[in-house]
Structures are given as structure tokens and as C-alpha cells.
Amino acid sequence: MTSSLTPSPFSEHDHKKCVREALDTAEHICVIRGVQLTPIRHKVLELIWESHKAIKAYDLLDRIKPLMDAAKPATIYRALDFLIEQGLIHRVESLNAFVGCRCSAHQHEQLLLICNRCHDVEERPATKVMRALAQEIEQAGFIVHRKAIEIHGICAKCEAQAGNPN
Amino acid sequence: MTSSLTPSPFSEHDHKKCVREALDTAEHICVIRGVQLTPIRHKVLELIWESHKAIKAYDLLDRIKPLMDAAKPATIYRALDFLIEQGLIHRVESLNAFVGCRCSAHQHEQLLLICNRCHDVEERPATKVMRALAQEIEQAGFIVHRKAIEIHGICAKCEAQAGNPN
DNA sequence: CAATCATATGTAATATTATAACATTCTCTT
DNA sequence: AAGAGAATGTTATAATATTACATATGATTG
Ligand SMILES: [Zn+2]
Ligand SMILES: [Zn+2]
Ligand SMILES: [Zn+2]
Ligand SMILES: [Zn+2]
Numbered sequence: 101m102t103s104s105l106t107p108s109p110f111s112e113h114d115h116k117k118c119v120r121e122a123l124d125t126a127e128h129i130c131v132i133r134g135v136q137l138t139p140i141r142h143k144v145l146e147l148i149w150e151s152h153k154a155i156k157a158y159d160l161l162d163r164i165k166p167l168m169d170a171a172k173p174a175t176i177y178r179a180l181d182f183l184i185e186q187g188l189i190h191r192v193e194s195l196n197a198f199v200g201c202r203c204s205a206h207q208h209e210q211l212l213l214i215c216n217r218c219h220d221v222e223e224r225p226a227t228k229v230m231r232a233l234a235q236e237i238e239q240a241g242f243i244v245h246r247k248a249i250e251i252h253g254i255c256a257k258c259e260a261q262a263g264n265p266n
Numbered sequence: 267m268t269s270s271l272t273p274s275p276f277s278e279h280d281h282k283k284c285v286r287e288a289l290d291t292a293e294h295i296c297v298i299r300g301v302q303l304t305p306i307r308h309k310v311l312e313l314i315w316e317s318h319k320a321i322k323a324y325d326l327l328d329r330i331k332p333l334m335d336a337a338k339p340a341t342i343y344r345a346l347d348f349l350i351e352q353g354l355i356h357r358v359e360s361l362n363a364f365v366g367c368r369c370s371a372h373q374h375e376q377l378l379l380i381c382n383r384c385h386d387v388e389e390r391p392a393t394k395v396m397r398a399l400a401q402e403i404e405q406a407g408f409i410v411h412r413k414a415i416e417i418h419g420i421c422a423k424c425e426a427q428a429g430n431p432n
Numbered sequence: 433c434a435a436t437c438a439t440a441t442g443t444a445a446t447a448t449t450a451t452a453a454c455a456t457t458c459t460c461t462t
Numbered sequence: 463a464a465g466a467g468a469a470t471g472t473t474a475t476a477a478t479a480t481t482a483c484a485t486a487t488g489a490t491t492g
Contacts, residue, residue: 138440158477170442177479178441193360194414196449196478211399213408226402232395233377233417240390241422242379248360248416251399256407302459304469323449336471343450344470362449362478 119149122200126188129204135186143167144179145200148189153219154197192221194250199223209247215255217262222255276318276386276423285315288366292354295370301352309333310345311366314355319385320363358387360416365389375413381421383428388421 126145130137137145147163148155161176168175180198183189187204191197192212199221201210211226229249237244254262292311296303303311313329314321323342330337346364349355353370357363358378365387367376377392395415403410420428 136440140441156477157479172443173479174443174481175441193416211402213403213406215408216411222406222408224402224406226399229395229398229402232398233392236377236390236392236395237379237417237419240379240388241425242381242388242417242419243425244417244419245382246418248414248418250359250414251403251408251410252412252414253403253408253410259407259409302469306470338472339450340452340472341470348469 115151118152118200118202119146122149122188122202122204125205126186129186129188133186135182140168140175141179141182144176145183145188148183148198149200152199152221154192154195154199154214154221156195156197160198190223192250193248194252209249211249212251213255214250214252215258216252217254217258220255220257276388281317284318284366284368285312288315288354288368288370291371292352295352295354299352301348306334306341307345307348310342311349311354314349314364315366318365318387320358320361320365320380320387322361322363326364356389358416359414360418375415377415378417379421380416380418381424382418383420383424386421386423 123142123146126142127137143164144160147160157173157176157180160180161171161173164171164176180189180191183198184191188201189198190201190210190212192199192214195214199212202223203210203225208225208227209230211224211229213222213224215221226249233247233249289308289312292308293303309330310326313326323339323346326346327337327339327342330342334341346355346357349364350357354367355364356367356376356378358365358380361380365378368389369376369391374391374393375396377390377395379388379390381387392415399413399415
């Protein structure tokens with residue numbers, strides 16, 4: 101019954117490649133834009149990319165403290181502000197947490213699928229949804245600044261495991 | 267008074283009617299469901315409905331304290347939990363704030379248009395968006411528990427005022 | 433070079449948002 | 463009247479986020 105479903109991209113993959121690509125892209129983007137991906141900002145981005153889960157600001161702080169004794173909340177929040185501004189990460193509003201952006205390069209709108217079991221966050225372009233949304237918003241005479249589309253539930257991988265636990 | 271042309275549904279309307287209807291509906295729903303819309307919960311709902319803006323928990327607390335000296339954060343958060351559970355209000359994730367639900371009766375999915383200028387929150391059924399979204403999510407093999415679709419920007423009313431200031 | 437400016441970071445304090453834990457009271461049923 | 467479950471009172475604390483001011487750093491320029 102579920103054989104035709106698109107599998108979650110995170111089920112089995114070379115995550116080191118994710119990280120490498122994300123950091124390479126980030127470095128490239130920052131050079132192009134003439135903004136500084138400083139060591140702190142780079143490290144925070146790297147920590148965020150350790151997984152596809154959304155990570156909380158104070159968890160980042162805990163992770164960075166051993167490396168940077170001076171780190172304080174402001175250290176983290178400033179880095180996060182920068183990374184968000186540059187579109188390198190997303191803030192997950194419904195979790196007060198942060199996740200790497202997989203498509204910083206192409207700047208499209210994002211829909212986030214957030215798994216309540218494994219906590220991975222999958223970002224999807226969802227062009228049809230975005231089109232319908234644009235139409236709806238247009239109809240309302242509303243001018244968009246920012247969209248947050250966050251869907252909570254159970255991802256395909258976790259559902260498969262639940263139905264077929266190894 | 268109420269004479270200029272403004273398209274937003276909240277621009278000119280009998281807000282007392284909004285409140286009356288919301289409270290009536292809430293009372294009715296709670297009776298039907300056999301749950302208790304206690305005085306505290308009722309008051310919190312009433313305060314939330316004072317406007318179409320999203321209101322913060324601690325602002326509610328400030329507003330309710332003169333009436334209930336014993337009120338503490340837990341007082342408010344418990345009432346909010348109840349109201350959300352019953353679908354009588356929405357939590358606006360991107361604001362950490364709460365807004366009355368205009369359609370508690372029919373339980374459909376909601377899209378929130380949040381004006382950054384006047385701070386009113388407009389709830390729209392957006393059935394086309396929801397249909398496209400359901401399709402997208404189905405394709406991803408994802409099982410939905412909860413959706414948060416929050417669009418920030420400038421509402422039609424504020425845009426009209428900006429283009430045509432008195 | 434010195435002066436200036438913009439950017440980034442250090443540091444301390446505090447503000448804001450939310451929950452935990454346990455006691456007490458209320459309401460309904462028996 | 464007793465007991466159970468729901469709701470509230472009360473205190474404390476956790477978790478999230480911002481402000482303000484000081485310092486450093488590098489680029490620009492008079
Ligand atoms: Zn990966
Ligand atoms: Zn999962
Ligand atoms: Zn109204
Ligand atoms: Zn507005």
C-alpha cells in the first residue's frame with residue numbers, strides 16, 4: 101500500500117556530504133555577498149548541521165562552550181541572527197529552534213515537515229502549495245513579508261518503523 | 267466614524283458582535299462536550315477577544331490581575347491550554363501569542379495572516395491551499411498531527427492607509 | 433601616520449515566556 | 463458523608479531571548 105510513497109530523504113544518506121555541501125555553499129554565498137562568515141558563525145552553522153533535527157539556542161551554547169569559554173547567549177543569538185538573515189538556516193517557530201537550510205542558494209519558499217518522533221525536519225519546496233498560497237494571499241490583499249509553514253506529525257521513515265519494527 | 271473604504275474584514279465592523287458570538291459559541295461548545303468553561307477560562311477567552319490582535323500570556327496576566335489578585339502564570343497557561351485544546355483559540359507560534367478562533371464550530375484548518383503594522387490576525391480557511399498541502403504531505407508519506415501556517419506582512423487595510431494617509 | 437568609522441565580539445544584567453511540583457478547593461457521583 | 467477527579471492556589475524555577483555598554487579589529491581616509 102505504501103510502496104509508491106516518496107521515502108524520506110533522511111532515512112539513509114551520506115550526512116557528511118550534507119554538511120560539506122552546506123558549509124561550502126555558505127562560504128561561497130558569504131564571499132559573493134561580501135559578508136563575513138566569521139569563525140563563530142561558521143562553528144554555529146556547523147553545529148546546526150550536525151543533524152537534520154532542529155537545535156535550540158541554549159543547546160548550541162552548551163555545545164560551543166567547551167570550544168569557546170567566552171560564549172554567552174548573545175554570542176549564539178548574534179550568530180543565529182546572521183545565519184537567518186543570510187538564509188543559511190531557518191528558525192522553526194513552533195519549536196523555538198533552528199535548522200540548516202538545504203537550499204540557501206535558490207532562495208525559494210519553504211515548507212517544514214517536522215517529525216515528532218525522530219525530530220528530523222524536512223524542508224520541501226512545495227511549489228503547488230506556494231502557488232495556491234500566493235493566490236490566497238493576493239485575494240486577501242495582503243503583502244507578504246515572511247512565511248512560516250510548519251507541519252508536525254510522523255515522518256515516513258518513523259511510520260515505516262512503527263509498522264515494521266526491526 | 268465608519269465611512270472610508272477599507273477591504274480588511276476587521277477594518278470596520280461591529281466588534282461587540284464578534285465577541286458575543288465567540289463567547290456564545292464557546293459556551294455552547296463546552297456544554298455540548300461536557301467540559302467546563304469556568305469563570306477563569308471564560309474571562310481569559312473574553313480578554314483574548316478584546317481585539318483581533320494576538321495577545322501574550324503575560325499581558326493577559328496583567329489584564330486579569332486587577333480582577334483576580336491570585337492570578338499567576340500557571341493560572342493563565344492552564345486556561346490557555348484548555349482553550350487551545352477545545353479549539354477556541356489559536357496559538358500564534360511565530361509571536362508566542364494567542365488569538366481567538368473565529369470558526370471553533372467547524373473545526374477546519376487555519377491559515378493566519380498577521381499584520382506587522384496593525385497586528386490584527388486574520389484567519390482564513392484557504393481550502394485550495396489546504397488541499398495542495400494535503401497532497402504534498404501525502405506525497406511525502408507524512409502523517410499530520412498539527413499545522414501552523416503563519417504569514418506575516420501588511421494587511422489590506424494598512425496598505426490602503428499607507429497609500430492614502432488621512 | 434592618526435583619526436575615524438563600521439563591524440564583530442565580550443560581558444553583565446535583565447526581560448520574557450513557560451513549566452514543575454505539591455497543596456488545596458471544588459464538583460459531582462455514589 | 464465519602465471519595466474521585468477536575469480545577470485552582472502557590473511557590474519556585476526552567477527555558478528562551480534581549481539590552482546596554484565596553485572592547486577589539488580591520489578598513490578608509492584626511
Ligand atoms: Zn544529512
Ligand atoms: Zn521521524
Ligand atoms: Zn471583531
Ligand atoms: Zn494591518
